Amino acid sequence: MSARLVLLGPPGAGKGTQAARLSDRLGIPAISTGDIFRANVAEQTELGKRAQRYMDAGEYVPDEVTNAMVRDRLAQPDAADGFLLDGYPRTADQVDELEGMLSADGQRLHAVVELTADTDEVVTRLLKRAEEQGRPDDTEVVIRRRLEVYAEQTAPLAATYAARGLLVQVDGIGGLDEVTERIMTALAPHLN
Template sequence: MRLILLGPPGAGKGTQAMRLVEKFGIPQLSTGDMLRAAVKAGTPIGRRAQAVMEAGSLVSDDIVVSIVADRIDEPDASNGFILDGFPRTIAQAEALDAMLARKGMKLDAAIELQVDSSKLIDRILRRAEEARAAGHPVRKDDDPEVFKTRLAAYQKDTAAVTPHYRASGVLHGVDGMAPIGEVSASIDEILAAHA
């Protein structure tokens, strides 16, 4: 099962990804984690990424897609993977499609957790309060101002990715404002058609 989870910050992608990892035995791939791992391992692409980051620049789409390409060749991804937080732009989506095609692969589904942006801030504030009450650290991105900045960046760039996947016929929308169990059930229903 090769999946992409789409939706703004706070939509519940991480929660659903954890459940899907358990259900399908496939890894959740975070480009940030993969980038750090490639740099730490000193792979050729990791060394290229490190040089770019040390120069204070953003890592190019080419490097990010190469890191994803290397990662999905690892044994734990042989039955599929979940991409969370990538692709963020149309250029990345097109590069991902081309890379998968070269490997004889394609996405099974891009699942968009559709949410009411105005209600997301309440969700984020609640998440921060629950973390504090439980004695856990509050995530940096659960600060309302940081969250608003991330939401604006999502709406500017990443939201443009959904029409790309709609046009390719793999996009499925799910009500991300529903209770977690209902969101999970909706995703299961979509994926059952692809199993």
């Protein structure tokens, strides 16, 4: 099945888990910008070296570098029939850049899935994960701030995609199979 998707959602909503499940169900690669960064840095590509300089300085990698990495990744053969992007786009400029990348190849996004989740439920999940994984810096205050930043940065993207008729909101709280089925049901009209 051909599907070009973006996955949005706050930390703790289950994006990584659902991305892997959707990748399997739809036969498309789940592409995380974090994975793209790590691969480029590990392979010492020119883009990886540029990104490393910013990361070493504790700065955000500029859009031009991120966009170039995503463009390179989407040009790989396994993404020819579709992909699921997790972690990109993050800004309005990146939304426009992604649209330009796709339209240059005569393609378009089919849908943008936003996993929604009750804030208190997500905080509980992330505190439990922090305890299990030994992350003492993931305190409730830090987690709530991360959720605020996500809401501030992502709300405009969700609104943009909603205006374009691409946004599908799905409750990310529940059993894994239950959430996956909700997503597949919500996507069905966009994939036909």
